[in-house]
Amino acid sequence: MSLQESEVRKVAGLANLILSDEEVASFGEDLNAIVTYIEQLQEVDVSGVLPVVGVSGIETCSRTDEPQPALPREQILAMAPQANEQAFLVPKAVNR
Amino acid sequence: MSSIRDIQEALAAGRSCCEIATQALKRAQADTTNAVVRIHQQLALEQAAVVDARRAAGEQRPLDGVPVLIKDNLCLQGVEVSAASRILAGWHPPYTATAVSRLIDAGAVVIGTANMDEFAFGSSNETSAHGPVANPHDPTRIPGGSSGGSAAGVASGIVPLALGSDTGGSIRQPAALCGCVGLKPSYGRISRYGLIAFGSSLDQIGPLSSSVADTALALQVMAGADANDATCSQRPSNECLASAADLAGLRIGWVPEHDRDCAPAVQQRLHELRQALAENGAELVEISLPHERFAVATYYIIATGEASSNLNRFDGVHYGQRAEGCSNLAELYRQSRSQGFGAEAKRRIMLGTYVLSAGYYDAYYKRAMQVRSLIIEDFQRAFASCDLLLGPTSPSVAFRRGEKSDPLSMYLSDVFTIAANLAGLPALSLPIGSDEQGLPIGAHLQAPQWQDGRLLSAAAAIEKVCQGW
Numbered sequence: 376m377s378l379q380e381s382e383v384r385k386v387a388g389l390a391n392l393i394l395s396d397e398e399v400a401s402f403g404e405d406l407n408a409i410v411t412y413i414e415q416l417q418e419v420d421v422s423g424v425l426p427v428v429g430v431s432g433i434e435t436c437s438r439t440d441e442p443q444p445a446l447p448r449e450q451i452l453a454m455a456p457q458a459n460e461q462a463f464l465v466p467k468a469v470n471r
Numbered sequence: 472m473s474s475i476r477d478i479q480e481a482l483a484a485g486r487s488c489c490e491i492a493t494q495a496l497k498r499a500q501a502d503t504t505n506a507v508v509r510i511h512q513q514l515a516l517e518q519a520a521v522v523d524a525r526r527a528a529g530e531q532r533p534l535d536g537v538p539v540l541i542k543d544n545l546c547l548q549g550v551e552v553s554a555a556s557r558i559l560a561g562w563h564p565p566y567t568a569t570a571v572s573r574l575i576d577a578g579a580v581v582i583g584t585a586n587m588d589e590f591a592f593g594s595s596n597e598t599s600a601h602g603p604v605a606n607p608h609d610p611t612r613i614p615g616g617s618s619g620g621s622a623a624g625v626a627s628g629i630v631p632l633a634l635g636s637d638t639g640g641s642i643r644q645p646a647a648l649c650g651c652v653g654l655k656p657s658y659g660r661i662s663r664y665g666l667i668a669f670g671s672s673l674d675q676i677g678p679l680s681s682s683v684a685d686t687a688l689a690l691q692v693m694a695g696a697d698a699n700d701a702t703c704s705q706r707p708s709n710e711c712l713a714s715a716a717d718l719a720g721l722r723i724g725w726v727p728e729h730d731r732d733c734a735p736a737v738q739q740r741l742h743e744l745r746q747a748l749a750e751n752g753a754e755l756v757e758i759s760l761p762h763e764r765f766a767v768a769t770y771y772i773i774a775t776g777e778a779s780s781n782l783n784r785f786d787g788v789h790y791g792q793r794a795e796g797c798s799n800l801a802e803l804y805r806q807s808r809s810q811g812f813g814a815e816a817k818r819r820i821m822l823g824t825y826v827l828s829a830g831y832y833d834a835y836y837k838r839a840m841q842v843r844s845l846i847i848e849d850f851q852r853a854f855a856s857c858d859l860l861l862g863p864t865s866p867s868v869a870f871r872r873g874e875k876s877d878p879l880s881m882y883l884s885d886v887f888t889i890a891a892n893l894a895g896l897p898a899l900s901l902p903i904g905s906d907e908q909g910l911p912i913g914a915h916l917q918a919p920q921w922q923d924g925r926l927l928s929a930a931a932a933i934e935k936v937c938q939g940w
Contacts, residue, residue: 378825383821386821390779391805393805394817398817402817402818405818405877408878409878409879413771416765416842417838419762421845424842424845426840426844427672427841427843430659430920431895433659433702446566450565451565454564455790456792463789465788466798466799466802467798467800470799
């Protein structure tokens with residue numbers, strides 16, 4: 376199993392990362408070494424083994440459906456690189 | 472190193488929390504290891520004044536006046552928190568992590584923020600946007616990671632207590648390499664609310680300190696249910712107060728293969744420790760964990776898969792840094808992430824994205840979760856014949872900065888600590904002396920899930936045996 380350059384670029388696209396040609400080469404090399412290493416799991420017999428869904432054994436719990444105080448909007452918007460009084464501001468997403 | 476008892480004695484001798492905090496702040500300013508990335512002068516003195524006023528009114532609490540460092544991935548309202556990443560530079564969280572607020576409620580004073588690997592991705596503290604941390608025992612060597620600043624801060628005596636987080640060994644390995652005690656509690660023992668997430672099914676917050684007693688006290692203060700973290704257990708946490716266990720009859724399991732993978736000095740110390748424990752009446756039991764050799768591969772699928780998902784939120788919109796001059800939203804996401812994340816973060820996001828991508832999910836992530844089940848079953852079988860497991864925390868002593876340049880060899884330095892995260896077990900690293908160059912060696916203790924109390928009492932007994940090593 377080895378990742379081709381095109382696949383490294385595709386994964387970077389899925390991860391919303393832009394890689395330089397040097398990064399594609401060096402990450403490609405690293406990822407291939409790591410993927411070759413994790414391939415060893417293919418030799419484990421997992422037939423009939425249930426995948427772990429959680430280690431704490433805690434049942435999903437729900438609280439009573441009552442309104443709780445939430446963080447004030449100003450405080451959340453204050454963390455953003457760009458915002459007005461009501462919303463996060465971003466460049467145009469749809470061109471028409 | 473200093474201890475919580477030293478602080479209590481200073482208070483009993485009439486010193487104020489403000490004086491104690493001022494001294495700790497001075498030590499942090501004089502630090503040469505780059506363990507402390509932000510000093511919270513004003514906040515610390517305000518917290519100390521509150522504690523002094525409460526004590527003057529006659530109320531004492533268990534961590535009164537204890538100066539602490541918190542890792543840069545733990546939220547504290549009023550100060551910058553950046554997970555040692557450029558992408559979060561300048562971010563001020565709107566709330567405080569439950570673990571941190573419980574420490575403060577118990578009287579602790581947060582004097583600063585500890586350095587770490589970016590987003591806790593690393594075993595050497597070399598991936599930090601704040602620069603690397605030096606090991607206090609040898610500045611040319613790494614302190615371990617990812618909680619390297621927390622470990623170095625305790626080992627160099629800046630604070631008696633620091634908080635770290637542990638996803639695959641990030642508290643225990645730096646504790647071992649710096650010569651302090653580091654605990655990863657059972658998964659679900661301490662709330663993760665306010666911890667910047669890495670691998671959500673693996674992450675736990677825990678203390679680093681100079682003794683098992685201080686570790687137990689810190690755990691006791693932080694543990695217990697939290698309405699803000701549904702994965703945090705409702706179980707009562709009063710078993711966490713450590714009184715030393717009786718070594719006579721204690722069944723201590725060990726895995727002979729572990730020794731073979733260790734440097735000679737580590738092997739030698741562990742051999743001496745087992746002998747000393749046997750002389751004190753403990754029963755040493757040879758254990759086999761047949762699937763443990765798959766733990767690193769399993770971990771790097773699960774941890775990176777979860778990390779790639781958790782780090783999707785950093786996109787230049789809601790918090791942190793935004794790339795300039797982007798003409799559309801997709802470009803804004805890509806440029807902000809590409810400029811903001813360091814190389815190891817990108818590498819792990821890429822690996823995680825790959826193992827979760829369509830067509831590969833079953834072969835990697837699902838299979839890793841099945842092998843995780845087998846690793847958990849191995850531990851359950853092992854703990855039928857022993858009370859706790861003893862082994863090395865790290866295969867070697869602290870290595871030199873820059874020594875492990877390829878990612879895979881770095882990942883393998885967590886080979887002994889990762890399985891406890893996969894299984895949710897409580898695990899602790901205890902100093903057991905040093906090698907001929909004076910570099911610390913740690914023993915790794917693991918107990919069954921929720922047996923944090925058993926782990927700490929056994930550790931307290933073993934700590935006595937190693938006194939003076």
